Amino acid sequence: MWGKVAGVIILIIIAGGLFVPVGSITQSDSSTSIAVTYGETTYNNQNYKEIVDEYFEYNGNVKLNNANQTIITASDVNKISGDISNRTYNSNQILSCAMVDLNSNSDISVDVDTSKITTVTENMYKTALESAGITKGHVIVTSPTTATGESALSGVMKSYETATGTEIPDELKDAANNEIYTESQIVNNTNASADDIADLVSEAKEEVSKQNTTDSQTIITIINNIASNNNINISDNDANNLADSISQSQSVQDQASEYQQQISEYVDSNGAQSLFAQIWDMIQDFLNGNSSSNSNSTS
Template identity: 50%
Template sequence: MRKSVIGIILLSIVIVGIALPMGFSAQQGGKVITYGETTYNNANYKSNVDNFFSQQAHVDPSNIQSKIITASDVNKISGTISQRTYGSDQIFSSALVDLDENGAIKVTVDKAQVTVVTADMYISALKSAGITHGHVYVTSPVPATGESALAGIMHAYEEATNVQIPEAVQEAANQEIYTETQIVENDNVSADQLTKMVDDVKETVQNNNITDHTTIVNIIQNYTINNNINMTNSSIENLATSIGQVQTVQGDVQSYSNQVNQVIGNTSGGFSLDGLLSRFGL
């Protein structure tokens, strides 16, 4: 009887292996590393980044599928947001995405090297893109703001799930990170204060399906007054534009999120072949 059960399980595993996208190999699971091209092309930089991933995620980076994020990849997004153009010697931020971890999305940031964007800022932007589970690790071999890392993180999710994030959704999430980075750097607002405000305002906007720019501006202004937060009118306008952009792509966000949940198999965690085997004592 046990042999029959084992045979059925193994057959099921073969079928699952056929059905899963390329990112979910038996060797790699749902893990992908994205290296900034400057980091990847410098042996010392790459070694430093790999050491961070190894220590924080308890993995061997050499056994994990990887992708190089080029200046061209970043410029496709930054060109429409900040109008800044990066060179091939300026892409440092690197990320590891682990979809095998269960539960809500987590982000671990190398605070010694990522100087502006916090874990909560990444989480907020990733949720804006419909990414709600997995564990993300972000680092850089040299001090960097961290804003360009979001492009790599989203590429990693695409590689791990074989599901493309709609371009408008990527742009909205990157616009959110860029806007928040500018506010933290230029206004007297802490990253923690700003993230809480953005999350609260986004929740209000989404719950009431608000797309009118002036209404979003008024919501932000009232929030800053009630919470004694000092922001310039320009920053409020930019933040309202960013949050409005996130709201306008919610249909695409939901569609993407549904596709990812189908790939992973549930809405609360990742995929683990080892976990499937252990349930049957194999």
């Protein structure tokens, strides 16, 4: 059996593009780069929490045994929503949960449980996070019951802070949350889908960045041109609000670039360690599987 085990270990190492002495592999805790934030309503309900944990583990292909955990409270959300939407939430209304996995140095990917998150889409989260300088990691958003997902962005950003140990500047948080809220309002006010609006915002931000402008009237013109080209009917009020949001994002791009660099440095410095941890987990799973099959076999 051990001959087969050794062969599997060698194959795993070669598949990973590395050759290292087997004896030098030590188990490292890759889950330190995994952070989960729970809405307080979900966290305080054991059944809800189990539903969310199972979803994260299955869809993220991770184990949460030692993942960093943080609770997002109504107070946390209200600190942001109060300035943006003037909405306030009760402690029994914070359901959305988020997981961030930084065990990969690939570009950011966002997966949203569309069976539960009803308003904010993957593209909306992604463009808002990019406004905050977040371009790395795997983000998963879900909820035990239906929720808009608007409050989940706070959880996603908190997960990044927890995973990296680096706080996101408040100006970046405000810009990202304002962007999510503004997009959600425009979706409600137009004939366009959430992804159509997210694409509009992404294209507008790209053009604004090219022109390096924060002038509201210039940005409004850009927004209206893009909306017209994509057959999106957007009101003057929505265009103005969106222009303000994009202008806010543009004004904090220096800070966003700095935070992006910090995320990249963290991911790059932990990438090799994470790969070793994944290899070790594969070996452990194989060994445990063999041990289990042997103990159940009869002579």
